[in-house]
Amino acid sequence: MRIYTDEIINAVCLHMxxxxxxxxxxxxxxxxxxxxxxxxxxxxxxxxxxYIVEANLLEAIERYMLKHYQLRVYRSQIKLDADEEFWADIDV
Known part of the structure; x- marks a missing residue:
């Protein structure tokens, strides 16, 4: 599963x-x-x-995935990447 910039930003907004x-x-x-x-x-x-670091971003994504997709994921299952856009590949 992959989430993109908007969802990552939403995850951080909701978490913070x-x-x-x-x-x-x-x-x-x-x-x-x-x-x-x-x-x-x-x-x-x-x-x-x-400023928040990568660990905080991963925590926000973990919580977002649980609340919005009912999927329990761990940091080891999330890989952040970017080129012109940011995304997170989530191994579910």
Missing amino acids: AERKGISPNDVEVQLAWDEEYGFTAEVWISGRSQ
């Missing part, structure tokens, strides 16, 4: 909103990849930004 006790609409996310840090995301909540 749940952790902060706010609406997912109050969360903005920009995904990134670079050679030094790998996959990251900059998250804006209430005008403040924070």
Whole structure:
């Protein structure tokens, strides 16, 4: 199974909103990849930004898959990749 940029961003928005006790609409996310840090995301909540690392992205995807697809997946089953778009291949 593969999910793309929009669903990854939705997963992060939902995850961060749940952790902060706010609406997912109050969360903005920009995904990134670079050679030094790998996959990251900059998250804006209430005008403040924070960076999350790949482990946080994988956690958000795990929770998203369980809530929206009723599939229990683990980090070892998720592989992030990118070219012009981001995606996650999920081994189910």
